[in-house]
Amino acid sequence: FQKHEFFVDMTCEGCSNAVARVLNKLGGVEFEIDLPNKKVCIDSEHNVDTLLETLKKTGKTVTYIGPK
Structure with a gap:
């Protein structure tokens, strides 16, 4: 597996939860x-x-x- 780093303009807990939600939906991450x-x-x-x-x-x- 390759580790990748992204900048995501998150300002609050809700933002990070949204990120976690879409990544969990994608699966395999x-x-x-x-x-x-x-x-x-x-x-x-x-x-x-x-x-x-x-x-x-x-x-x-x-x-x-x-890449990380």
Whole structure:
């Protein structure tokens, strides 16, 4: 599995819950959410495009930072 780091513009617990919800729906992912730094680190067999699309379903601004 490859670890990827994303910037997600999360401001509150509700935002991080939304991120967790879409990632859990996708399945096959392990992730850590760093709310203060607005980062999500995802360990997954999915490619970056799939992960980006999934994170964007939250309606937040999402940027791919790079492999971890």
